[in-house]
């Protein structure tokens with residue numbers, strides 16, 4: 051049974067290009083997810099897709115603690131430039147699923163020296179409790195079954211594949227590290243298995259630190 055139902059759709063002109071915006075209701079969580087669609091994706095192969103986890107601090111307030119905001123802009127512009135693709139914005143994914151208030155608790159612990167993984171554990175919370183069920187069902191609803199996924203997270207690739215989608219390629223989505231997020235990115239690489247090939251990074255120190 052599908053976890054989502056489409057509620058509304060409209061055109062959405064943006065500074066990167068033209069999109070159609072669809073709002074989906076998540077029947078399991080009550081959240082409203084967004085799909086921005088460029089061009090014709092129905093039943094096409096190798097559709098460029100970004101599955102973006104909501105991050106208020108990064109996406110809205112330009113936080114330097116993470117790479118989310120810059121990844122969002124990069125993904126949207128890449129999809130617009132390709133003339134075809136889907137950007138999913140998943141609500142309820144804030145803080146890798148622990149919510150905004152808990153993420154800010156985790157930030158306070160990180161200010162005291164814990165890394166992004168240990169901060170969650172210290173709070174008695176899972177490291178990552180995101181579900182990609184809604185993302186899968188929205189992609190299927192849009193007729194996207196074969197896709198190129200913009201991500202550094204191997205878990206996103208395997209979740210989509212296990213749900214019957216074909217990920218023909220993983221495309222790195224790497225932003226230039228800054229002094230506030232370098233440690234965070236290194237922890238994602240070293241403790242969460244995220245792909246950050248040294249060649250992906252514009253900062254040559256990234257692989258050595």
Ligand SMILES: Nc1nc2c(ncn2[C@@H]2O[C@H](COP(=O)(O)OP(=O)(O)OP(=O)(O)O)[C@@H](O)[C@H]2O)c(=O)[nH]1
Pocket residue numbers: 101102103104105106115116117118121143144145146147148153156157166170200201202203206223238
């Ligand atoms: N718990 C917790 N969540 C964080 C922290 N920093 C960012 N997040 C959340 O992490 C989510 C993004 O996950 P990331 O691990 O940065 O990246 P990803 O989405 O798994 O992988 P990419 O597809 O490569 O972006 C967003 O929902 C953020 O709110 C943190 O320090 N602690």
Ligand SMILES: [Zn+2]
Pocket residue numbers: 105107108109116117118119
């Ligand atoms: Zn973020």
